Amino acid sequence: xxxxxxxxxxxxxxxxxxxxxxxxxxxxxxxxxxxxxxxxxxxxxxxxxxxxxxxxxxxxxxxxxxxxxxxxxxxxxxxxxxxxxxxxxxxxxxxxxxxxxxxxxxxxxxxxxx
Amino acid sequence: xxxxxxxxxxxxxxxxxxxxxxxxxxxxxxxxxxxxxxxxxxxxxxxxxxxxxxxxxxxxxxxxxxxxxxxxxxxxxxxxxxxxxxxxxxxxxxxxxxxxxxxxxxxxxxxxxx
Numbered sequence: 364x365x366x367x368x369x370x371x372x373x374x375x376x377x378x379x380x381x382x383x384x385x386x387x388x389x390x391x392x393x394x395x396x397x398x399x400x401x402x403x404x405x406x407x408x409x410x411x412x413x414x415x416x417x418x419x420x421x422x423x424x425x426x427x428x429x430x431x432x433x434x435x436x437x438x439x440x441x442x443x444x445x446x447x448x449x450x451x452x453x454x455x456x457x458x459x460x461x462x463x464x465x466x467x468x469x470x471x472x473x474x475x476x477x
Numbered sequence: 478x479x480x481x482x483x484x485x486x487x488x489x490x491x492x493x494x495x496x497x498x499x500x501x502x503x504x505x506x507x508x509x510x511x512x513x514x515x516x517x518x519x520x521x522x523x524x525x526x527x528x529x530x531x532x533x534x535x536x537x538x539x540x541x542x543x544x545x546x547x548x549x550x551x552x553x554x555x556x557x558x559x560x561x562x563x564x565x566x567x568x569x570x571x572x573x574x575x576x577x578x579x580x581x582x583x584x585x586x587x588x589x590x591x
Binding site: 466 | 580
């Protein structure tokens with residue numbers, strides 16, 4: 364069965380510092396991978412996705428993620444964090460054929476210090 | 478254009494009562510998903526509709542949960558005889574078609590069972 368692990372429940376960084384959120388997945392084939400962000404009281408917004416091709420993908424709001432097959436990872440990065448980036452971040456993997464639902468990690472809550 | 482909308486945004490109900498949650502997907506999106514998000518956790522898949530195909534109900538946690546969708550439009554998620562463990566945010570998402578993994582989420586309905 365597919366699964367997604369986000370090992371960091373909570374991360375605090377200073378504004379302007381770099382950020383890396385970890386995501387590891389378990390999936391039997393080439394995965395479809397996603398990062399979503401959820402601000403308080405808001406629905407989930409797609410930051411970026413990986414389907415195939417270049418393993419470094421660029422997303423919105425200055426985020427990027429790198430797919431590393433050998434490590435079964437899809438870590439999210441941002442070179443300089445802004446206070447508005449404080450939110451919860453979810454990594455997700457695309458479903459098995461015939462079932463299109465996503466499997467989500469448990470999320471990482473990002474706090475940004477001034 | 479309009480995104481995915483859900484109503485109500487908040488619902489407080491007494492244990493044992495039935496509740497009905499509504500989702501309006503993006504116009505033209507043929508696929509619709511329901512997820513549940515318990516406090517501090519990731520999203521759990523509940524049910525998936527694709528066009529006129531039989532829905533994938535494999536994520537429904539018990540027979541108290543059911544969902545309907547009329548064609549490619551509105552969907553309702555019904556929870557009968559609510560229990561306190563049903564308290565969660567219920568999120569709806571839609572995609573343009575069966576091959577589209579990029580899911581667009583609504584803001585969710587926060588259900589509190591007292």
